[in-house]
Amino acid sequence: MRTLVLWDIDLTLVDYSGVGRRWYEDALATVVGVPLKRLPSFPGRTERSLAREFLATHGFEHTDERVEQFFAALTELAEQDRPSLPTLGRALAGAAEILADLAGRENVVQSLVTGNLPLLANYKLAAFDLHHHIDFEIGGYGSLSEHRHDLVGAAISQATAKHDEFDSVVVIGDTPHDVAAGLHHGTTTVGVATGRFTVTELAESGAHVTLTDLADTPAVARALLP
Template sequence: MTLVLWDIDLTLVDYSGIGRRWYQKALRNLFGVDMRHLPEFPGRTERSLTIELLTAHGMTEDEEYVQRMFAELIRIADEARPDMTRLGRALPGAAEVLATLGGRPDVVQSLVTGNLPELAGYKLAPFGLDRHIDLEIGGYGSISADRHDLVSGAMALAAAKHGREFPASSVVVIGDSPLDMAAGAYHGTVTVGVATGRHSAEELRASGAHAVLPSLADTEAAVAALLRSAA
């Protein structure tokens, strides 16, 4: 059985700029400050971004403050839910690849995403991309500042739910950034890059991708790339 762990932003959907806007609102609402430091977002976890922004704007990175930021981000995202189809789009081929893999009894699909669990659902549901993904066993950005912890977390949850181990060779981590590739490589998983984000195919290969796709638009090629190397 193969465990496929998807990144969300710029792999399955494009909500470019929405994270920056949500963090700007959260900082202003909670602390009355305007964002004057913009972190690098691709491949980062919500915990990592929150800690960086809190410290950059003179706040403590204590867990109480982190959780306050998480709660405010969830509240802001929840308010935006009616407008999500206008604020973003599903990337070409995402729905078809998810559905094709979802029809296979030998494949389990979940997430390794820097998003909070609630934000992950809010981003996927408007386009029906959550239908074939088991959100309960995902690795989310609330867990750790280090993305590789999200991979091991998802693998452990999948093993517990399905009553069997998923060896690293049977796990596919797919994403658009070098940090996605590094997180999978840390655990020895199969890594597949999708060059639909801010990084080129060459950058993804250099960061350890076993295969790189220009996009998910070619369903047959995408499914083959995801499953060919998995044991």
């Protein structure tokens, strides 16, 4: 049975708490020259959704051109911070082990459904050497849409085009947004309570499986693979 596993990044595989706020605050100053007045909720959101809200909240039109300028500013900030990322965050317990375990299975392909821009996704994982087992070409990224379910659809379409049909698709994340996006496409959804939502909250959002964390590699592998 061939399985496509689609990972969220922030607070599922890695924790860069506080970095996103600083990047967005600096990007806002770069693009429109104003200080941060209000911080929207980040968990489960896409970069396109956040950029539009940051601009609108501070009184600016969120045109596609301005959103792309926001993306360019975020990318430049990530480039500047890239050497320091290993000290600005941490890999979550079990992340490296489960990625390696699944990579060793012949019928498993791993990619991403993440609110991050593609380059930021790569940098965040590479900082802890977690990028080797991920196929970045077929991921769903936050530059695509304000709606997370569009990212899941894009990832599945690209994965199918590259690797042919899959018998099972599994979406893993730490927020109800991740769960809802997976359910929208009929995937198996796994909620991991390593972020701001509890096991109970993730179960109530509809997750087929809930985990406290990724630390027990055999248990996580059983949860992800049919």
